[in-house]
Each structure stands twice: as structure tokens, then as C-alpha cells.
Amino acid sequence: MRVTKDFLRGRGRHAMSAQEKDILEAAVERVETLPARTIVTHRGEPVRYSTLLLDGVMCRYMDARDGFRQLVALQLPGDFIDLHGYPLKRLDHDVGTLTEARVALVPHARIDAILAEHPHLTRLMWRSTLLDAALHREWIFRLGRLDAVGRVAHVVMESYHRLRVVGRANDGVFAFPLTQQDLGEACGLTGVHVNRTLRRLREDGLMDMARGQVRILDLPRMARVAEFESDYLYLDEAGGGLGAAPPGG
Amino acid sequence: MRVTKDFLRGRGRHAMSAQEKDILEAAVERVETLPARTIVTHRGEPVRYSTLLLDGVMCRYMDARDGFRQLVALQLPGDFIDLHGYPLKRLDHDVGTLTEARVALVPHARIDAILAEHPHLTRLMWRSTLLDAALHREWIFRLGRLDAVGRVAHVVMESYHRLRVVGRANDGVFAFPLTQQDLGEACGLTGVHVNRTLRRLREDGLMDMARGQVRILDLPRMARVAEFESDYLYLDEAGGGLGAAPPGG
DNA sequence: CGTTAGATTGATCATATTCAATAGAAGTGG
DNA sequence: CCACTTCTATTGAATATGATCAATCTAACG
Known part of the structure; x- marks a missing residue:
């Protein structure tokens, strides 16, 4: 490989x-x-x-x-x-x-x-x-403008889109082996508050995270609460976007 | 020029x-x-x-x-x-x-x-x-780990160090024509809270900002509350740090 | 089956927001 | 130079959000 x-x-x-x-x-x-x-x-x-x-x-x-x-x-x-x-x-x-x-x-x-x-x-x-x-x-x-729900949803959405292009996520489901504490360290929140936030997201039917696995249940609503627009990931779009063709092949 | x-x-x-x-x-x-x-x-x-x-x-x-x-x-x-x-x-x-x-x-x-x-x-x-x-x-x-005082102090310290190397700041004094609202937009705070935060910094004798000018009154204490260490600015240090000497001059 | 790391919940506290009002400074036109 | 406008700064009171502290609870693992 x-x-x-x-x-x-x-x-x-x-x-x-x-x-x-x-x-x-x-x-x-x-x-x-x-x-x-x-x-x-x-x-x-x-x-x-x-x-x-x-x-x-x-x-x-x-x-x-x-x-x-x-x-x-x-x-x-x-x-x-x-x-x-x-x-x-x-x-x-x-x-x-x-x-x-x-x-x-x-x-x-x-x-x-x-x-x-x-x-x-x-x-x-x-x-x-x-x-x-x-x-x-x-x-x-994310840290400057979103509240706890938005921040957690945002990391999850970002991770999902990134993992999808490298073949490690599908249909909103992917392995995500972070502890709630880790997630807090990414979101500027305490682990305790991440826990409450995840419960909220679960109860609202947006997503669910347990035993190292995330399941996004409602992508459109997740995108909304996270104010997530994937353009900043520069995922390949029609027309490429890298200018001149590569040399030699 | x-x-x-x-x-x-x-x-x-x-x-x-x-x-x-x-x-x-x-x-x-x-x-x-x-x-x-x-x-x-x-x-x-x-x-x-x-x-x-x-x-x-x-x-x-x-x-x-x-x-x-x-x-x-x-x-x-x-x-x-x-x-x-x-x-x-x-x-x-x-x-x-x-x-x-x-x-x-x-x-x-x-x-x-x-x-x-x-x-x-x-x-x-x-x-x-x-x-x-x-x-x-x-x-x-800054946004994830510092409180309002730390955030405001941090932007100010960063700006001071950056402006100093391009000859636009000296002895803690420099032109900084941002409104409190602007500062809030940089710090993830409301303009109102930036105002209260600046008052605190002023009353504590750390710095003062008025009519587009900043005066840092106590650099060491500012650095402490901002958890500011300038290494991330990669200011020129003894020994350079860019590897091989440039060609042709 | 005990150990342990992580998750969960409750109660209280601190920090920043929101809404609202007022004051001050800078700029404009008369 | 003054009246007027506008943008910015300042302050207060009420509210909301997340932190802190302190217990459990649960799942994974030796």
C-alpha cells in the first residue's frame, strides 16, 4: 500500500x-x-x-x-x-x-x-x-461565535466531511475515538458541559456519540446549528480549482 | 520607497x-x-x-x-x-x-x-x-482558554509586538484605531463587555486605550494575564532559524 | 470481580450577554 | 463658532450560559 x-x-x-x-x-x-x-x-x-x-x-x-x-x-x-x-x-x-x-x-x-x-x-x-x-x-x-451546541456540532460535522473524503465515514456514521474531555479541549468547553451538550444533541435527534462512534441523524439540522458550510475544506469541486494542469502526466 | x-x-x-x-x-x-x-x-x-x-x-x-x-x-x-x-x-x-x-x-x-x-x-x-x-x-x-481580560490583553500584546518590528510601536505605545466593537469581534466578546474589560485593565494599571491609541503600562503583568509568549510570532532570534543561507547575496 | 477511566447528573457560582439608557467625541453644514 | 448628526463609549439591571465542585454510575479490562 x-x-x-x-x-x-x-x-x-x-x-x-x-x-x-x-x-x-x-x-x-x-x-x-x-x-x-x-x-x-x-x-x-x-x-x-x-x-x-x-x-x-x-x-x-x-x-x-x-x-x-x-x-x-x-x-x-x-x-x-x-x-x-x-x-x-x-x-x-x-x-x-x-x-x-x-x-x-x-x-x-x-x-x-x-x-x-x-x-x-x-x-x-x-x-x-x-x-x-x-x-x-x-x-x-467556532470558538468566537458559536455556543456549546454549535461548537460540538461543528467539530463533528467537520470531522465527518474530512473522514468521508478519505473513505472513513459513510451515511453520517464514523469512528470518532475522542473522549468528551478531548472534545471539550477542542471546543473550549469543560468535559462536563460537553456531556450535557451531547445529551441535548441526542435528545433533539441530531446526532449521537457513544463508544467511540458518531452517528449523525439529521445532517441538515446539524449543519444549521453548527453554521457549517463545507467550502472551507476545499473539497474537490467540479472544475478543480488548482489552476494549470500538472506537468508530466 | x-x-x-x-x-x-x-x-x-x-x-x-x-x-x-x-x-x-x-x-x-x-x-x-x-x-x-x-x-x-x-x-x-x-x-x-x-x-x-x-x-x-x-x-x-x-x-x-x-x-x-x-x-x-x-x-x-x-x-x-x-x-x-x-x-x-x-x-x-x-x-x-x-x-x-x-x-x-x-x-x-x-x-x-x-x-x-x-x-x-x-x-x-x-x-x-x-x-x-x-x-x-x-x-x-485565546478564544478557547482565556477569559475576557486575557483575550483583550492578548490581542493588544500581539499587535504591539507585531507593530514594533515594523517600526510602528515603541515603549508600549502605538496607534490602534479599532473600535471596542472591532476588538469584540476579534475576541468573541460583545462591544459592551470589551468596554468593561478595558476599564478593568485601566483601573488595574495594565494598559489604557483611548482615541485610537494604546499605552501598555505594565508589560510583564500584561504578558501574564494574556498568557502571552511571543515565540509564535517567530520574531528574529539569534541564529536566525531559516536554515541555509540565501543564494545570490 | 475488583479496578479504573470515562460518562452522567445535580447544585451552586461566575462570567458574559442582553436590553436599555445616557454621555461624549468627531464631523458637517450653516 | 455653534447646532446638529452620528458614531462610539459608558453604565446599570436582569438574564443566560457555561464553569465548578462533588457524587455516582457504567463499561471495559485484567
Whole structure:
């Protein structure tokens, strides 16, 4: 199985030529499996590799003084997690696993080579980091403008759409192995309040989350309470949207 | 005056060679002045130019259903505002001015040329978009984990540090022409509550904001209540941090 | 079958919102 | 320079939302 199979899948990957896929594949140095609930990169330390998540759920987060943490991103299969670390050389946040995770490691030196020789592939990698930035913005909106119900519904909707394009969700059902505490850390809420919020969503027939599985029961109403519009995910639309066709295939 | 004077100033610009500065300068098609409180780019519409902010304050924001808006970024002089639009081709948010603004426009076609020929400069531009992403993450933290006092203090501290590196702030004093309403839209608070929060900060001797000017009176205490650590701004530190020296200069 | 992490519920408290009114500052036209 | 308008800032009272603290309860697992 090719390790870059899910990278940018459904989000601009069609613009990648077969040759470019090979180049990216060859940039992977090795594949590792990380245990659940492990810190992978600490804020501030120099990074020399970027990580492509193959399976599992990881997160990026920042710690507050009171011991609580704030997730700033949820990373799902296909995400080139810390490609940000390539131009930045160090990260401003921690990276960790939530579940056991299988990752492919790409040394920055090999990315240098891609930059020097493959402008179109460079633009795709650049693009993938900007998809992250777009998610960040939506998270800002979520935290700044939505109430608890909206926030929880929003994370769930976002995760659903992202998992669907990489073949891990269908008909509103998907594995979502976060605790209510984790969800709270993503939504700026306490775990207790997430619990009450989930009960509300369940009683209203919008969704249901139990034993690591989410079932969205009413997509239109979920979208409404979450003020969710999927355009910010840049899922492939008719006409593509990446400009010029890729070279070489 | 060269229009790219403030681009990446204090944030990795030292890694740019004289030749690279010329190339970037030449990529500018024209300079415009935009009136205050104007929408520059609408969510979803295709973008063909990216905008370098020379003077003034602009913002990126998203609208909520209830009519309120959430700022997702505050753009200050030297910012290459919507370079994000280059790999993405359309934006997921609106861009507008808060004050009158002077901007330089760079056609995407010219960025294509830079990508094809200047990998190091490409990495710098990529980097500049990732500095935005780092700010986004900090905003998520701010909204998710800080109370009103912390949030307001945090925006102010961030703006101060950013304005200082482009020579627009000194000794804790700087022009900051946002209304309390604007500040609320950045902090996920109502304008009314921003007012009460500013009063608190003033009465506690931390800072003071009036008639478009901020005076930070106690930097250490401001940093504490805002849980502010400036590392995420990637201000130039000893040793640089951009890896290999630039070519050609 | 005990252990443990996570989920659930209740009671109380803190923080920010909402609604409403008033005050002040800046800009406009006479 | 003043009257007028408008936008912004300020304050109060009532309300709503989510946090905190403290118990259970439940499911998964050795």
C-alpha cells in the first residue's frame, strides 16, 4: 500500500501527476507506529522531519497555565501534519497522538529537493498547509461565535466531511475515538458541559456519540446549528480549482 | 520607497538576498489606496492578486448567521495578506479594511514565475503564510482558554509586538484605531463587555486605550494575564532559524 | 470481580450577554 | 463658532450560559 494514498485525497489530489506521486512517495524515509496519548513534538524544539498521518487520530495543542490544554487542530488520516515545521523549522505548539497512530516520516532535506525541482508539487504541499490554515480560521469562528451546541456540532460535522473524503465515514456514521474531555479541549468547553451538550444533541435527534462512534441523524439540522458550510475544506469541486494542469502526466 | 520594505521585517527577512528583494519588488503590479471600512474580497470569489499591506489596518473575517462577525486575523503593515489565495485560488473568508489602507497588488501569474525559478524565495513566501497560520493557532488558544481580560490583553500584546518590528510601536505605545466593537469581534466578546474589560485593565494599571491609541503600562503583568509568549510570532532570534543561507547575496 | 477511566447528573457560582439608557467625541453644514 | 448628526463609549439591571465542585454510575479490562 502506498503511504501517500490519502494525502490531499478529495482536496486537490487530482492535480497531482503520477510522477509527482512517485516523488512524494520516495520522500518518505520510514513508517512508524506511535502509541496512543503520546507527545510527538514539543513546542519550540527544532524539527527535521514532517509527519504524514496514515491511520489514527492525532492533535496539535497548546497548554494553558491552569493545566488545561486547547486543541488547535485535529489530524486525521491523510494529513501532512507538521509540514508547517518545514518552512518554520520549529513549532509553536505540541503535537501528540490521541489514538495509536501510523505515520510516515519525511526528512526536510528531501523536501528541499522537491522545492528546487518541482514547483507544481511544491505548490500542492504549500496548499496542504493552507488547508490547515483554513481549518484554523473556521475553528476561530467556532470558538468566537458559536455556543456549546454549535461548537460540538461543528467539530463533528467537520470531522465527518474530512473522514468521508478519505473513505472513513459513510451515511453520517464514523469512528470518532475522542473522549468528551478531548472534545471539550477542542471546543473550549469543560468535559462536563460537553456531556450535557451531547445529551441535548441526542435528545433533539441530531446526532449521537457513544463508544467511540458518531452517528449523525439529521445532517441538515446539524449543519444549521453548527453554521457549517463545507467550502472551507476545499473539497474537490467540479472544475478543480488548482489552476494549470500538472506537468508530466 | 520600496513597497516590500516591511514584508517579513523582523520575521525572517534577513534571510532574503538583495536579488530576492528585487524580484519581489518587481512582482508588484501597482499600489492602491483603499478607503476605511471597505470589503476587498468576498468569501468564495476567485482571486487573481495577492495583497501586500503597506499602511493601515485590515482584517479577515467570517459572518455568523445572527449578523455578528468574527475576525479571524488582523492585518498590519508588512503583511502579505491574502497570499493564501495563491495556492487556494479562492478564499474561505472576507477581507476588508478597518482604516484607510495603502496596498500593493501582486498578480498570481508573477508568483508562478517565482515558484518556477526561485525556490528559496518561494520558501520565504510559504513561510509568511505559515506565520499567519501560527497566529491563527494562537487566536484559537485565546478564544478557547482565556477569559475576557486575557483575550483583550492578548490581542493588544500581539499587535504591539507585531507593530514594533515594523517600526510602528515603541515603549508600549502605538496607534490602534479599532473600535471596542472591532476588538469584540476579534475576541468573541460583545462591544459592551470589551468596554468593561478595558476599564478593568485601566483601573488595574495594565494598559489604557483611548482615541485610537494604546499605552501598555505594565508589560510583564500584561504578558501574564494574556498568557502571552511571543515565540509564535517567530520574531528574529539569534541564529536566525531559516536554515541555509540565501543564494545570490 | 475488583479496578479504573470515562460518562452522567445535580447544585451552586461566575462570567458574559442582553436590553436599555445616557454621555461624549468627531464631523458637517450653516 | 455653534447646532446638529452620528458614531462610539459608558453604565446599570436582569438574564443566560457555561464553569465548578462533588457524587455516582457504567463499561471495559485484567
